[in-house]
Amino acid sequence: MEELRSLIRRLFWLVLTIFLLISVVFIGLFPYTPGSTPNAEPQPEAILSEWQPKNVPAALGTMDPEVQLGYLLIKETPSQMGPSAENPKMRFSGNNLACANCHLKEGAQAGSASWVGVIDRFPQFGGRSNKIGTIEDRINGCMERSMNGKKLPPDSEPMKAIVAYMNWLGEGLPADRQKEFTGFVKIKIPDRAVDLSKGKALYLKECMICHGGSGQGVLLTEASKGYLYPPLWGQDSYNNGAGMHRVITAAEFIKGNMPFGQATWENPKLTDAEAFDVAGYINSFDRPVKEGVEKDYPDQKLKPVSTPYGPWADDFSAEQHKYGPFLPIMDYYKQQYDITKNK
Ligand code: HEC
Numbered sequence: 394m395e396e397l398r399s400l401i402r403r404l405f406w407l408v409l410t411i412f413l414l415i416s417v418v419f420i421g422l423f424p425y426t427p428g429s430t431p432n433a434e435p436q437p438e439a440i441l442s443e444w445q446p447k448n449v450p451a452a453l454g455t456m457d458p459e460v461q462l463g464y465l466l467i468k469e470t471p472s473q474m475g476p477s478a479e480n481p482k483m484r485f486s487g488n489n490l491a492c493a494n495c496h497l498k499e500g501a502q503a504g505s506a507s508w509v510g511v512i513d514r515f516p517q518f519g520g521r522s523n524k525i526g527t528i529e530d531r532i533n534g535c536m537e538r539s540m541n542g543k544k545l546p547p548d549s550e551p552m553k554a555i556v557a558y559m560n561w562l563g564e565g566l567p568a569d570r571q572k573e574f575t576g577f578v579k580i581k582i583p584d585r586a587v588d589l590s591k592g593k594a595l596y597l598k599e600c601m602i603c604h605g606g607s608g609q610g611v612l613l614t615e616a617s618k619g620y621l622y623p624p625l626w627g628q629d630s631y632n633n634g635a636g637m638h639r640v641i642t643a644a645e646f647i648k649g650n651m652p653f654g655q656a657t658w659e660n661p662k663l664t665d666a667e668a669f670d671v672a673g674y675i676n677s678f679d680r681p682v683k684e685g686v687e688k689d690y691p692d693q694k695l696k697p698v699s700t701p702y703g704p705w706a707d708d709f710s711a712e713q714h715k716y717g718p719f720l721p722i723m724d725y726y727k728q729q730y731d732i733t734k735n736k
């Protein structure tokens with residue numbers, strides 16, 4: 394009887410030991426169920442694809458001739474299709490800016506309305522003309538406004554070359570990096586109007602050394618007419634119908650790109666409020682006036698609130714549309730029309 398009891402006891406301990414061993418092995422194999430931990434590590438999907446935009450200067454000479462022509466047109470715009478083009482019929486742009494003066498690194502720089510992947514975003518609805526526009530229409534938007542010039546015919550050699558260049562720039566762009574190469578950095582718009590005296594002080598401190606005391610810039614050479622430092626106002630600058638003439642857009646560009654060589658979209662130098670004030674300051678001076686801008690935005694409700702020329706679908710003053718405060722105008726469109734505006 395005593396022997397039987399001790400046998401049962403031993404059997405019990407044996408079964409328990411085997412059970413514990415199996416449990417330990419299982420716990421070792423499957424330590425936890427992913428997702429059940431409250432502070433789970435970021436999932437692998439959140440890691441963005443490794444990909445670098447083209448190094449344009451390094452690729453020169455190796456690209457397709459049409460792509461290379463596109464590059465020349467956007468980089469040496471004044472002599473290729475501007476006021477100093479040899480052939481008078483090739484004089485399309487009206488000032489001596491280059492496209493690449495605003496679309497930095499020849500269009501490859503994130504945070505400066507980059508052209509990397511831009512072809513895939515068109516055709517696209519545009520409020521300014523209130524219709525679906527092609528990439529050629531968008532390029533001509535900058536030709537008529539930023540370049541203060543006239544349209545390139547859509548099927549012309551220069552237009553095709555610029556589009557081919559933009560296509561080449563976007564080759565291989567992974568879908569998860571598209572956003573980074575779209576538009577400008579967003580800023581928190583101050584809930585006040587531009588302070589022009591602060592803008593002026595900042596201009597003198599951070600910008601004048603390159604862009605000049607009267608915003609006139611510095612030419613590369615007298616002959617080339619291209620700029621080493623482009624002008625920010627005056628007769629050789631973008632006209633009043635340009636995107637850069639809207640204070641919010643200019644502030645976003647400046648925040649992510651200026652002072653040149655010191656600021657990038659990832660590592661800006663100015664605060665949002667500083668970029669806002671200096672953007673108002675450079676846009677407070679005279680510049681070329683585009684004819685017919687009052688016909689922009691046939692649906693006036695779609696006009697960006699910082700469009701400095703009328704007519705508008707509201708009763709805010711011209712002064713407020715130019716310098717802000719913009720938040721009350723944005724609130725008005727939200728309440729009146731349920732439209733959310735960010736520029
Ligand atoms: C003075 C600065 C300036 C110059 C010069 C300029 N652009 Fe632009 N461009 C802009 C701004 C600002 C925007 C964005 C406008 C907006 O947000 O409404 C833009 C937008 C664009 C877009 C659309 C980008 C997108 O993501 O949708 C294209 C394409 C473009 N520009 C092409 C050109 C070409 C080609 C030239 C030369 C012929 C040129 N630009 C010259 C300022 C400029």
Ligand code: HEC
Nearest residue numbers: 493494495599600603621622623624625647651652653671
């Ligand atoms: C170190 C010189 C330098 C400084 C300082 C500088 N910029 Fe620029 N800026 C440039 C250059 C160069 C370009 C054209 C970039 C290119 O072509 O690659 C440019 C382009 C621009 C443009 C777009 C082109 C145009 O002519 O409209 C604006 C707007 C601008 N700068 C504003 C500013 C403001 C505002 C400041 C001060 C906060 C500033 N910059 C400081 C060199 C400078």
